[in-house]
Amino acid sequence: MSVRVRFAPSPTGHLHVGGARTALFNYLHARRQGGVFVLRIEDTDAARSTDESLAAIFESLEWLGLSWDEGPKVGGAHGPYLQSKRRDRYALHGRSLETAGRAYPCFCSAEDLEERRRAQTARGEPPRYDGRCRSLDPAERQRQMEAGLPRALRFALPESGESVWDDVVRGRVAFRNELLDDFVLLRSDGLPTYNFACVVDDHEMEITDVVRGDDHISNTPRQLLLYEALGWTPPRFAHVPMILGQDGTRLSKRHGATSVAAYRERGFLPEAMVNFLALLGWSYDGQRELFSLAELEQLFRLERVGSNPAIFNVEKLEWLNGQHLRALPEAERVRRVAEFLRARGETGFEMRSPEWQQALVRAIGDRLKTLTDARTYGAFALEETLEVDEAAWAELRERPEVGPRLRALAARVAADREFTLETLERDLRGLAAELGIKAGELIGAARVALTGRKVSPGIFEVLWLLGRDRSVRRLEDAAARWEASPRAGV
Ligand code: GLU
Secondary structure, three states: OOOEEEEOOOOOOOOEHHHHHHHHHHHHHHHHOOOEEEEOEOOOOOOOOOHHHHHHHHHHHHHHOOOOOEEOOOEOOOOOOEHHHOHHHHHHHHHHHHHOOOEEEEOOOHHHHHHHHHHHHHOOOOOOOOOHHHHOOHHHHHHHHHOOOOOEEEEOOOOOOEEEEEEOOOEEEEEEHHHOOOOEEEOOOOOEOHHHHHHHHHHHOOOOEEEEEHHHHHHHHHHHHHHHHHOOOOOEEEEEOOEEOOOOOEOOHHHOOOEHHHHHHOOOOHHHHHHHHHOOOEOOOOOOOOOOHHHHHHHOOHHHEOOOOEEOOHHHHHHHHHHHHHHOOHHHHHHHHHHHHHHOOOOOOOOOOHHHHHHHHHHHHHHOOOOHHHHHHHHHHHOOOOOOOHHHHHHHHOOOOHHHHHHHHHHHHHHOOOOOHHHHHHHHHHHHHHHOOOHHHHHHHHHHHHHOOOOOOOHHHHHHHHHHHHHHHHHHHHHHHHHHOOOOOO
8 A cells, every 4th residue: 555644733923943854754664655645724723723834834835846736736646635625524434433322422611521520630640531431321421412412522431551653753552441531523513533533534635654743642642542433444553753943941932933834934944954854853864964854755765764852953954055056056155035025025135137136146155054144134235325344444433545536436337337346356366466565454344334244245246246436435435534533553
């Protein structure tokens, strides 16, 4: 039988990195095995599910390149793929469990349950359903039904035995059934609980392998008991390890951004994100770390997912991003920068000529670790008004002869008709030689004048990118400022 896997997010927020990692592992497992990747939306919590969050999940999955074979938008033979549209399926299977005596109606009100739970806790017992409606005598049950009391459907659990499975990641896992309680399958409003909907859908969608976070491991015995009660064969289970922050606690907002969208906004490439997520729990040979999605589709094996928690290391993501950026053909790198800046409403870059765009990206060079760096290191050329770093200026102010030198450089640049990297270099070096100073000295002053910073791309590129008029203006402005500012030594 060919592999069928699913990613089953609840649309109650952004797609988080943990969810994205689960989606990726499912996707890769399907691709590697020539199987089918299903997207199913678990939206039975009407109060918390939103269309915006659904759209955000689609967008993040699409951005990562994790296309699904069946699911919303693309359809498929096992739909509907939204749980909110499958209520009739849950009702049907709920009835069959009830008829078979494996489930029973429960008339306990929320207040009653809460009170009994509190009493259990007070007695030092673990809070669990006490089985009251399971032992109702048939006549009483009938009376309550006829009275039209709101009723939930509860699963009648076996009181002994074990639920055991051979987890692809964790090996043999066993739970004693007596530790579980008769959980609700259908609420009084007819909506299914997670465990029930999940089993019904996984069965009807012919899922062969359930790959999910190990925070679901305690649900698996409940689900196995449901498979057994319904007479269905359970899928294989693979519980992938949790993701921890660098301090060893579960990854959360405290550790910084946790949504895929936030990393996108910060200028990470989907290629790097995919590569990074793949390494959260999986390794190829313990050595190689750089992979494209296409390579992962060939190399990924669920059996190579470890059970140790994975550490979310942002520096590693940054490093991978730099690697993937560098691996892009230059034209593509330029295109990504343009697209990124456009998405942030900054049009200064894409309005320039392709040659200029390429020159800026080239000038930034390896400083481009995320797409945001194009913004940071390109600000001098992208923005009309120059922001001057105060520390850089303070240093410049104390240097001798800065005003006249910058004016002299401005004059050379203004007179340069060709205005190429070569002629600009000749202008500057020639002037330094005439002034009897090192070129580096003149470059240092010009850099602060032109970019406002002590660190920038190469100075000739800077001049070229700014163009003649802007360069001359900035050099003269800085000269005037220098001349007008009092110096400590003077
Ligand atoms: N909707 C569940 C979640 O987002 C799915 C769990 C599962 O994969 O079974 O955690």
